[in-house]
Amino acid sequence: MLQPGQYLKQRPHFIVEAEIGGGGFGVTFKAKHRDLNFPVVIKTPNSRLQKDANYPKYVKGFRKEGRILAEITQNHHPNIVRIIDFFEEDNLPCLVMDFVKGENLYNLIQAQGILSEQVAIDYIKQIAQALSICHQQGIIHRDAHPGNMILRENSNTVVLIDFGLAGNINSQSINQNGNLAFAPWEQMLETEKLPTLDIYTLAASLFYLVTGDTPISSLARKMTNRDLIPPKELNSRISEKLNHAIIKGLELEPQNRPQTMQEWVGLFPRAGDDEVELKSDVGMDYxxxxxxxxxxxxxxxxxxxxxxxxxxxxxxxxxxxxxxxxxxxxxxxxxxxxxxxxxxxxxxxxxxxxxxxxxxxxxxxxxxxxxxxxxxxxxxxxxxxxxxxxxxxxxxxxxxxxxxxxxxxxxxxxxxxxxxxxxxxxxxxxx
Missing domain, CATH: 1.10.10.1770 (Gun4-like)
Known part of the structure; x- marks a missing residue:
């Protein structure tokens, strides 16, 4: 594991400042380029994995997916965190990414309240387009919830961060649950990961952005037959079309969801779909x-x-x-x-x-x-x-x-x- 204050032997211009996140697959650290004084994020495999029999496969997958993401982001894709370096420090693989300055959407909603339908759709469409590119390259994010979506400071661009790299490697040491409030039930199983997994997570994220609440967990729905509360019951101002799109993305069984991001986004309301009801409490004509x-x-x-x-x-x-x-x-x-x-x-x-x-x-x-x-x-x-x-x-x-x-x-x-x-x-x- 990297330690705060550590200078990296393979990249001595980087100094580790603090651990900023961790999960079943990896741990992320904020670091700084000593000479240029700009921040970066370094991701490494979780230390628990090193004792796992599948660790060599995990490292191989970590490298492979890091290389694919680097190719995707080499032209500075606006909605995917950019990969800028890869090296090994004492046999520990280290993936270096841009540090995205801004607020994650989970905290933004907690602090400022729900988003308008149009703004929420715009943010989610940015992430859906980014995930669609990743899916075409065989990468499933597995954790595309609002906490991993950063609204870049002083802009309307949302950046997807913290890919669960090499998450398709089966391992008893890896917690594959992700964020349970946004995860489909099949994510708990050691099965092949498909785009429908990210579609569910993104639909749950959109649910949160327009209601300020999370949907009933997929596991509770699966095990106890609880019904999903439609988002329109929590926010009556969202359109029927958006309500339908969210519900379809949150279908319990993956085969019942849209099978691609393009198919799911195609369910979103478009300009002109719904007329604004010209309500007035004082009889004003609009x-x-x-x-x-x-x-x-x-x-x-x-x-x-x-x-x-x-x-x-x-x-x-x-x-x-x-x-x-x-x-x-x-x-x-x-x-x-x-x-x-x-x-x-x-x-x-x-x-x-x-x-x-x-x-x-x-x-x-x-x-x-x-x-x-x-x-x-x-x-x-x-x-x-x-x-x-x-x-x-x-x-x-x-x-x-x-x-x-x-x-x-x-x-x-x-x-x-x-x-x-x-x-x-x-x-x-x-x-």
Whole structure:
């Protein structure tokens, strides 16, 4: 086993800093390049395996799969952690990978709450595409749960990490259970691993992202005949099509699941599949806003959003929304406006998108530094200065979260105090 503080004889430029994870197959360590001062992750086989009769086969598989992953990631695949080196330290195989800076999706949900349907689908589709490439090369991840998906810092890219390398080698010393909350029951058996295993785990991950809960374990369903609770019972706002896709991925028997990632992702809802129900608690008509968004008339839609929000809050005279009016803005109306923006921008614009970005910076009422970071991220600031409303980009090519903007800016000159309170208040609402 590697030890914190250890300099590696075969790669003396690396110093081991700390153990950051371990499982039945391997142990991961954070290390640092001494000269260049950048972090890496080093993965080694679990020490318990060295006494196993199949250890030589495991090492051979470790090398082989590491080589395949290196080939897959040599062009910097955005959604798979990059392999950058392989060596043996005192007969201990060591696989060196990039250290991905960011938050894993499990912790993100615990801290910030569930994701919108469109954002959750986007994240899972990134991982599904990465796994599809791995499956074509004969690699099954076996543990693709939210804890192994890192949302790269200051981006919307999700990176899959911690492959259970050489996990197809049968061994009594290896715990093959993975994360039980996300694992299919057949993962407990020493049988051939198929893509349907990763499909189940990814479906369970998507269940978690949109409900904040994990599905009833497959083992409990298998042994005690417990029924799966559909995700829509826990979150009524998700579409029927997404509910169906998750349930199909969580079929108890592997032969009843979609057999490839492409087949499973094909069950996901697409833009235009489901019309937004134009609900309002105060009788507001949202058809004009819907028509503007459907036609891609982003500026007209932004101005209409401002008009309807002021009318709903009865703030037309004041011309802006204060914290109290956003705190008490009718839930049905807030969700309708958000869902319209999310739907017709394919998940790029909307309150829930802005909320996620604001919270990613630790958004609180203490707005100064965080509000500036938020403004930079969504494109409301350039060169350290806030934009006038006339300089806003009313185009689908604008940065994520750029629109709607009129509800927050309101005036020709930005009022930072009102705007930051508005975003902070919005970030506390359930969207």
């Amino acid at each position: 058809r004009k806003l819907q028509n503007y968004l459907k036609a891609g008339n982003w500026k007209e839609a932004d101005e209409q959003t401002r008009r309807v929000m002021l009318a709903v809050a009865k703030r037309e005279k004041e011309g802006y929304l204060d914290t109290n009016s956003i705190d008490n803005f009718p839930c049905a109306d807030l969700r309708t406006i958000d869902q319209l923006w999310v739907k017709y921008s394919n998940g790029k614009f909307g309150f829930s998108v802005q909320k996620r970005i604001y919270q990613s910076f630790g958004g609180t009422r203490e707005y100064d530094e965080i509000w500036e970071k938020f403004g930079d991220k969504v494109g409301w600031r350039e060169g350290g200065s806030w934009l006038y409303y006339k300089d806003i980009t009313f185009d689908i090519k604008a940065p994520e979260g750029h629109l709607p903007v009129g509800w927050a800016l309101f005036l020709e000159k930005i009022c930072l105090f009102r705007s930051s309170w508005s975003v902070w208040s919005l970030s506390r609402r359930d969207l």
